[in-house]
Amino acid sequence: MSQMTAKNEPSTFVKNVKRLVNDFGLPRLIILTLFILLFVMAGIYDMNLPSFFGDVLRRWGMWGILVLAMVPGIQSGIGPNFGVTVGIVGGLVGAVLSINMNHAGVFDFVTNPALHTIVLALVAIAIGLALAIPMGILYGMLLNRVKGSEMAVSVYVGFSVVNLFNILWATFPVTASILILPATGRGLRQMVNLRDDFGGAFDEPLRFAIGDMTIRPGLLIVFFLACFLMYLFTRSRLGMMMSAAGSNPSYARASGINVEKMRVLGTTISTALGAVGIIIYAQSFGFLQLYLAPLMMGFTVVASVLLGGATVRRARVFDVLLGAFLFNGILTIALPLANTMLPDVPGVPEMLRLIITYGIVLYALSKVKGGR
């Protein structure tokens, strides 16, 4: 007996490793290994680890809600929403209007500076949502007409919308000089400094530091709250119906669920989260980036959620938390590390970012099973 078990041991060990790889997912495993490797290297090169870690946390919260926007899309069956940029531009319009109103003195009645920034950010979010929701509904209706090729269509919808809004940015009738391109006197700037507006609205409150590590609880609370609300939604009747419509449309139909409506709902929530996400992103970044800046954001967030273990047919809130953390963790540490290790080669982190982004998207697409 003992001989037999001894013989079987290596095979069960291999099996266990295989199961672990299967359960955890190969890309997650590779990226996690890379992340740990980078951390160790950073330590070896005697770099400031606590400071890096603070940055990782910040970027985690910055990108978090945008990555979260992938969950309702995937669950409702439209797949990874590359066209989340539809929501992003909606949010940007909200931000621009909010800034413009601020400089016109509309919000002067809020005298507390911290509260003032938060009000500005919330107004930006509200206007963003008011725009993103109808756009999301239209976008969802479009995706219902192109069933089977949602991914390709969403990529091009994203591209088109970003470029369409370029026209808007170039002609936007605003009065605040901080928004206007100084050279021409009309049209918006590429980059708007948010220092006097809602920059740091959620980052600054409660901010504290442990040594070199800066923690921004406000930002993380907003992110976690959004994740928690999304989790609650997936446990509600509507959320479960939406998820069934995505994972098995025939089953959903047999359960009396209108699959088309659920897909529109998922697309709309995703788009709305895109609008909220970009405000959170911008307030933390400190600048509002217009024109082509959001063009490839869809790819970054899709890659992040896939990295977290989501597939094009299934995504959970946990995948968002893990994916956003790993993706941003690697980039945050790779940047200074590459500068230290390869001081003469410029642009290594950017290359790394693109390789990871497109590599992950490619990997996920190769995993898509034929048919539906």
Added chain:
Amino acid sequence: MHEKYVLQLEGIRKAYGENVVLDDVSLRVKPGEIHALLGENGAGKSTLMNILFGMRVIHDTGGYDGVVKISGEEVKFTAPTDALAAGIGMVHQEFMLIPGFTITENIKLGREDTAPTVASRIFGKSLERLDREKMDGDARRSLDSIGMGIEEHVRVAGLPVGYMQFVEIAREIDKLGIKLLVFDEPTAVLTEGEATQLLEVMNTITQKGIAIIFITHRLSEVMDAAHNMTVLRDGELVGTKPIAETNLAEIAEMMVGRSIENLGIAADGEESDAPIAISVRDLHVDMPGERVRGVSFDVREGEIFGIGGMAGQGKVGIANGISGLFSAEGSVTAFGQPLNLSRLGEALEHGIAFVSEDRRGVGLLLDESIAYNIMFRVMTTQREFLSRFGPIKLLNRRKMQQHADDMIKLLDIRCRSGRQKVGTLSGGNQQKVCLASALTAKPKLLIVSEPTRGIDIGAKELILNYLTKLREEEGLTVIMISSELGELRSLCDRIAIVADGKIVNILPPNATDAEYGLAMSAVSAEEAGKVVQS
């Protein structure tokens, strides 16, 4: 010298692993003969034809035993092209035509006549031009020979279905040296007029000495057109007879046979006088492959009503139409209230639960747990298993698990726990989960479609017994749709037999095999009555 038989199959035996699908089957066809090959679904007709055509599936699974002779010579085809070269052709049930090509091009596809050109003299035969005149001429001759007046240069796209069938036939007889043609359910998609025309064409073809194997389920066509017939049942040869020496009733009996021996018969078929549970009037369902063309029936409360018939005849479509999965027309009244067939979830809200024949597609969420699957439909339609959490209602996991545990015990679902994913269960246990899900809705009427398809005997018995128990203890009304006639006869009070999308007859379970066979072959009740009496 002229051989007596164009085709001889002698002692053919074929097994997939342990499972014997053909055992000692023989078939002899003379030149110019129309030989009908009959049998229920799964009797072995297709396997026999696959052997004849040397299809790969046969060789990949270990070949066959027995002898195939063409014109007296023993052959062993290993690819369909061998069979074609030996002069055997097939007219397919689904048309193998290219819609954008003309009739001529389709007839000549792969066998085009060509004429030399300048380029071909230098670069070889592949650059020769098409000899359209010759091709058109040949196509015309083939079309004329089957009495089809349509112009040969018309595109196939947009032709009526019947014409496509004739183009297929023209293509087969255009092949040189064709000796034997297999017609696989050629009339299934045709209108009555077209079918009559087709039978005439078959007759014309045989006058040229070409033999035909005619696979069909319509016995009246066999009586009209065939010279001889062979019946298979469960992979065995039941018999071969000249049509002149037999009659409809006998053929029907041969087809259905003793398939119910071990199950017994449930009831006497008396319709009770209980109130009507569901009343269906002139129901049409547009379900591809299972079209329903106007059925009407009533099911009384507490009854188990069976719907049987061959695959593809529409019996499954009835259930899918009532449950709103495929677009349907007609009127359905359930427990006195009319159903809006175009509204999703309407049936569920009227107390009708449906267990689909497509377990993995329609019946289950394979990535979710057993417990989740069991409660899902009730959660969406009746808003149960939810509990208030602040301003919103969320899933009550504890209640869900508890209910799942009850159901697992009740239906003996073999699993590790209610948290196991449904996709990892066996077919029988998946079916039990479907049933549990349907019963959770506390339905007044349960429609089960093919409840025993693809599941093992143990699970089959349990499910069938449970259906009976539900009826007896809870007074549940059941509509059961099944391809297994034996199963229906052992369980149901009355059985409707569907053919060509219509109910041919509603029979008591103790009706004779002949009556069932006739009904399944679309011979109506009045006609059958005449046949049985005579």
